Amino acid sequence: MAVALPKNFSEVRRQFQEPLIRNSFFIMASSFVAAGFGFFFWMIAARFYSQADVGIATALMSSVGLLILISRLGLDQSVIRFFPSRDKNRVLGTAILVPTAIALGAGLLFIATVDLVSPELAIVRTIAPLYLIILGAYSVTWVLEGALNALRRSEHYFALNLLYGSRILFLVPLVFLGATGIFGAFGLSFVIGLFLALFLLSRSSVRPVLGVDRVFLREAWQFSAGAYVAGILMSAPNMVIPIMVLHVLGAESTANYYITYAIVSVLFMIPYAFTTSLFVEGSHGGEMKGSVLRTLASMFALLIPAIIVLSLFGEQILSLIGKDYVEGIALLQVLAVSALFVSICQTFISIAKVRNDIRSLIILSGFVSIALLGLGYTLMDRFGLIGMGYAWFTTYLAGTLLVGLILKKKGWV
Incomplete structure (x- = not known):
């Protein structure tokens, strides 16, 4: 026994030193930290703000995410793809300036046309400067996060996500502002995180x-344009759905969807972490077949028990947010x-990018x-x-079946 323990520990250290595993760990840890802070953020918001305020705030946050997504032009992905081979300072400066200006x-266009669009x-017209x-x-900060991962400095990305937790501190002092208080607390953490x-x-x-x-x-x-279109297509639903729910079912249902999705997103963070690291390693010339197999094995080893636990205890978790949110349990399980x-589709996306x-x-x-x-x-x-849960599952x-067909056609399996 005394001999086996150091041997096992040494093996763990060796595995952790592999960039794929190490960066996956820190990206995943960052995601879990973000989810944990997010859970407490919404739990406090649900206690001090009305359900209608939570619904409006989530729609405001989704609108910001959607505008950023549209403005990326795929340059955030190009930072990862081209960092190893080009002047990092100039690449990063370009990737910041162009999308942020857009x-x-x-x-400004959204604020001017909000009465028609949403x-x-x-x-949003009364809080335009904020x-x-x-x-x-x-x-x-979206671009800077990608740069930290591209540098294989995911431990810094982890530190940044720890700082984002500061948004919790602003919630109670800003409660008098209603939905604007939630939105402001959310946004101030990014202002601090930027520095x-x-x-x-x-x-x-690296100084942009x-x-x-x-x-x-x-x-x-060529790469950016394709990555841009694909990024919009994959991510836009996450930004559009809360606004769509607000339109179809109202502010209370929007709050229920957003809170439920925020909890389940802990699971989605697992494939995000591993597939992001897979993309980084592939961009640095790493061997792909072995990396893909390790990625899939690691993801499912974590996902399956996590799904079981969340499905069994989801009702109790939702009740911690507030009794009005327990009705989202069926959506959470689906x-x-x-x-x-989702994990299989995300893995294929990283392969296609590389x-x-x-x-x-x-x-x-x-x-x-x-x-x-x-x-x-x-x-x-x-x-x-x-x-909406049925739609996620079916889609x-x-x-996944489409991925199988594409892989078979290209002879990658």
């Missing part, structure tokens, strides 16, 4: 040069099982986006909020 322009969010500050800070991210990057000798590197843009465009199929197979990337992401939004709207109108099950 995001702020889109934010009348339920007319409050909205634009949060939008800009979130846009910049920490720049400091951590400087310690790795604000300007447009036209050579980088030309070289990255979304939890969907995580298995292989620069933009066509397959867009085919899968386009299918998922259209099916999830179309089925979600149809089934939610018929079955209520649980209809990603079909997406």
Whole structure:
């Protein structure tokens, strides 16, 4: 026994030193920290704010996420893809300046047309300066997070997510502002995080040069354009669904969906961590087949027991947020099982990015986006909020089957 323990510990250390495992661990730990802070954030918000305020705030936050997603142009993915081979300072400066300028322009347009686009969010006109500050800070930190991961400095990404937990401290002091207080607490953490991210990057000798590197843009465009389209298609539903629920079922149902999704997103963070690390390693020239197998094995080893635990104790977890949110238990259980199929689709997306197979990337992401939004709207109108859960499960099950067909056609299996 005395001999076996050091041997096992040495093996653990050896595995942890592999960039794929090490970065996956810190990205996953960051996700769990974010989820933990998010849980307490919404638990406190539910205690001090009305359900309607929570619903409006979540829609505001989703609108910010959607504007940033639209403005990315795929450059956040290009930072990871091209960091190993180009001037990091110029690449990062370009990836910050161009999308953030577009995001702020889109934010101004959204504020000006909110009565037509989403009348339920007319409050955005009265908080326009705050909205634009949060939008800009979130846009910049999004790129800086990708840069930290691209540098294989995911422990710094972990530190950044710890700092984001500061949003909890702002909730109670801002309660007099209603929905704006929740939104402000959410956004202020990104303003603080921006400065920490720049400091951590400087310690790795990376200091973004604000300007447009036209050579980088030309070289990255083919990859960026495809990654941009695929990123929008895959991520847009997460931003659109809360707004869609607000329109179809009202603010209280929006709060129920957002809180339930926030809890289940702990599961979605597992494939996000491993597949992000897989993409980073592939971009650095790592061997793919073995990395993919290790990624899948590690994900399912964590996902399956996590799904079981969350399904069994989901009602108790929701009750900690508030008794009004317990009705989301059925939605929580369906979304939890969907995580298995989400992980397979996410793994394929990382493979396609590394292989620069933009066509397959867009085919899968386009299918998922259209099916999830179309089925979600149809089934939610018929079955209520649980209809969105049915849409998640059906969409990603079909997406997994589509992945199998694509892999077989290309001879990758």
